[in-house]
Structure formats: C-alpha cells, structure tokens
Amino acid sequence: MNASASSAQGPRRYVIIGNGVAGNQAAELLRERDPDSRITILTNSRLLFYNRYLLPQLFKGHQSWHAFLANPPEYYVQRRIEVRRDCRVVSVDTRNKQVKLAHNEPIGYDALLVATGGRSHLPEDLADCRSLFHHFGTYEAAVTTRKALPDNGTVVMLGGDMIGLDLARTLLAVSCRVILVTHETTFWPHKLTAEERADALAALEKMGIELIDGDARGGVTSVEAGAPGLPARRVVFRQGGDLYGDVVMPFYGLTPLVEFMVGTGTDIERGLLVNTTLRTSDPSIYAAGDVCQIWSEQDHAYRFYYGYKNVRAMGAVAAINMTGGHEHFATTQEETLGRDGQGHIDSPFWACE
Numbered sequence: 174m175n176a177s178a179s180s181a182q183g184p185r186r187y188v189i190i191g192n193g194v195a196g197n198q199a200a201e202l203l204r205e206r207d208p209d210s211r212i213t214i215l216t217n218s219r220l221l222f223y224n225r226y227l228l229p230q231l232f233k234g235h236q237s238w239h240a241f242l243a244n245p246p247e248y249y250v251q252r253r254i255e256v257r258r259d260c261r262v263v264s265v266d267t268r269n270k271q272v273k274l275a276h277n278e279p280i281g282y283d284a285l286l287v288a289t290g291g292r293s294h295l296p297e298d299l300a301d302c303r304s305l306f307h308h309f310g311t312y313e314a315a316v317t318t319r320k321a322l323p324d325n326g327t328v329v330m331l332g333g334d335m336i337g338l339d340l341a342r343t344l345l346a347v348s349c350r351v352i353l354v355t356h357e358t359t360f361w362p363h364k365l366t367a368e369e370r371a372d373a374l375a376a377l378e379k380m381g382i383e384l385i386d387g388d389a390r391g392g393v394t395s396v397e398a399g400a401p402g403l404p405a406r407r408v409v410f411r412q413g414g415d416l417y418g419d420v421v422m423p424f425y426g427l428t429p430l431v432e433f434m435v436g437t438g439t440d441i442e443r444g445l446l447v448n449t450t451l452r453t454s455d456p457s458i459y460a461a462g463d464v465c466q467i468w469s470e471q472d473h474a475y476r477f478y479y480g481y482k483n484v485r486a487m488g489a490v491a492a493i494n495m496t497g498g499h500e501h502f503a504t505t506q507e508e509t510l511g512r513d514g515q516g517h518i519d520s521p522f523w524a525c526e
C-alpha cells in the first residue's frame with residue numbers, strides 16, 4: 174500500500190460513481206494498492222458490470238444478462254468491493270465530502286472518482302420526439318429495441334457514430350435493413366477530412382448500409398409514430414420528404430453525465446475537466462472514462478479520449494493517483510479509421526479484449 178492512502182480516522186473511503194470500464198478498473202487497482210480501505214461503487218444500473226461491447230449479440234438471439242457480466246458476483250466479494258446498485262447520485266457536497274443519492278442518503282468519501290460515462294446525445298430540435306427513439310446504451314434499452322424490431326425489420330439510424338456503426342454490422346448480419354441518415358457526427362468520435370469521409374461512406378454502402386444524405390435534406394425535423402398499416406416510425410426531413418422504419422435510433426455521439434456535479438464549483442466544460450493525473454479542480458475528486466475531458470498540451474485544450482483501452486487506462490491512472498502515486502494519462506489507442514480485409518469499415522474503437 175502507498176503510505177498516503179491511509180487515514181488517521183480509520184480506513185480510507187474511496188467512492189466511485191459509475192460501474193463501467195473506468196470505475197471497475199479503478200476499483201481493482203484501489204484494492205491492490207490500499208488493501209485496508211473501503212471501496213464503494215455506486216451505480217444507477219440494476220445490473221453488475223456487464224460488457225456493453227457485447228450488446229449487439231442481443232440481436233443474434235443471446236438474451237440473458239448473465240452472459241454479458243464482465244465479473245461474477247464473487248469477484249466483488251473476494252475483493253471487498255461494495256457495489257450498490259439502483260443508486261442514482263443526484264449531488265455532491267464537496268465541502269462536507271458527501272455524495273447524495275436520489276433517496277437522500279448521504280455517503281461520505283475521502284477520495285471520489287466520477288466515472289459516469291455518457292448518454293447518447295440528442296440534438297435540441299429533436300428533444301420533443303425523445304420518447305419515440307429506441308436506444309442501445311444499456312442492456313435494458315437494447316432488449317427493448319430488439320423486441321420492437323421484427324425479423325428482417327428496418328432500423329433507421331440518425332447520425333451514425335461508431336457505436337451505431339458497430340451495431341449496424343450485426344443488424345446486417347441478421348438480415349435487417351439499415352438506413353443511415355448521415356450527419357456531421359457520422360463516424361464520431363473520428364474526425365475525417367472530406368476525402369476520408371467520402372471514402373468511408375462508400376465503404377459503408379459496400380457493407381450494405383443504405384445512406385441518406387441528411388444535410389442535403391436540411392436535417393431531420395421530427396420523428397413520429399407511423400400510421401396504421403405502416404412501419405412504427407416515420408422520420409420527417411426539414412426540406413420535405415420522409416422515410417419509415419420499425420425503430421429509429423439516435424447515434425449523434427455522447428453527452429457526458431455530469432448533471433450531479435453542476436454547482437459543486439468543479440470545472441466543467443462538456444465533461445468534467447481534469448489534468449493529466451485525472452484530478453479535477455477539487456483535489457479530492459478524480460474523473461475517468463467518457464465523462465471527462467483531459468488537458469492536452471499538444472492541442473492546448475481539454476479533449477475526450479474514447480475507446481475501451483483509453484477508458485481502462487484512465488481508471489488505472491486515477492486509482493494510482495488517488496492512492497498517492499503520480500501517473501499521467503497518455504493515450505495508447507490508435508485513433509484512425511481503418512478497413513478490414515473486405516474493405517469494410519474497421520475501427521480500433523471497436524477493439525476490446
């Protein structure tokens with residue numbers, strides 16, 4: 174154990190908000206580096222940590238959430254990591270070092286890690302149609318979407334970030350029709366030149382995805398319930414025209430989940446701002462994963478680093494520094510968009526072990 178991790182008042186209390194890749198990696202290292210500490214993971218999910226990368230398999234008929242669990246329940250018992258499920262954090266009292274849950278329970282911490290990830294972003298002008306979209310960010314959302322999709326059904330994807338494109342591959346493999354309404358967020362988080370984008374769009378068509386140029390139609394103005402006898406959803410374009418599908422899914426990139434940090438005085442831009450040690454502007458609070466923007470000397474800006482390897486590395490760096498170490502985050506993940514042997518889109522963003 175690192176000496177600075179102990180507390181005169183008793184075991185040091187580490188609280189982690191978020192039960193994803195970043196939070197779990199951090200918990201594992203915290204336990205290794207501070208064996209006597211108290212480690213609590215808080216999550217609003219009803220499930221233990223599961224592998225979201227495998228969720229497309231739901232569309233291939235794999236249904237039980239047990240198959241998606243990353244660690245068996247014993248893993249947490251053996252490491253004395255308390256996982257409190259169905260607990261939504263609504264605020265943080267930085268002065269008294271307490272996290273507040275939705276049912277008003279306060280939980281004290283000595284060091285806090287925010288690892289709440291992000292939700293799929295919805296452009297403001299589509300907010301009124303929120304209830305008509307189908308989602309894919311959680312096991313429950315993916316199950317609901319699968320149930321709404323008939324065999325050989327049609328999925329309309331708006332945006333087309335890499336999470337959506339990953340799902341598209343599976344949907345095509347199970348003989349669904351995939352219509353992609355392109356947008357500036359197509360291929361997000363990759364940033365492509367016009368030439369690279371044209372080339373990548375051609376590769377999507379080769380994969381079997383039907384493309385509609387959303388910008389050429391003025392963008393999507395609304396999503397409506399389909400009329401009787403027609404597919405369940407209608408997508409309406411601003412400059413006229415529409416298209417139908419069984420489900421419509423937004424893939425416009427991610428919005429970090431930081432609402433409960435607003436008002437704490439901690440620096441926030443879109444995500445929680447951290448230095449390269451992953452410490453926020455509050456010395457007791459760290460952040461890791463999709464929720465944080467890390468200072469980049471090279472870009473002279475705070476930026477996001479997505480992908481399994483980056484997120485896992487962030488969890489590790491945060492844990493090391495929360496236990497008195499001094500490690501800096503450096504991205505290890507190649508960020509270019511590639512092609513597989515068949516010329517189909519292949520992204521290192523999809524690569525996880």
Ligand SMILES: Cc1cc2nc3c(=O)[nH]c(=O)nc-3n(C[C@H](O)[C@H](O)[C@H](O)COP(=O)(O)OP(=O)(O)OC[C@H]3O[C@@H](n4cnc5c(N)ncnc54)[C@H](O)[C@@H]3O)c2cc1C
Nearest residue numbers: 191192193194195216217262289290462463480481522523
């Ligand atoms: C379907 C899908 C497939 C993906 N496939 C890939 C892939 O193949 N390769 C890849 O590199 N990346 C992939 N990604 C992206 C990848 O999932 C993320 O980069 C990664 O999961 C981020 O991890 P995280 O720990 O930061 O957050 P998350 O995994 O999003 O975990 C956030 C946790 O915080 C909890 N939480 C949020 N708000 C609160 C709150 N207020 N109170 C309590 N708990 C809260 C959530 O319940 C969740 O447990 C995929 C994402 C999805 C959704």
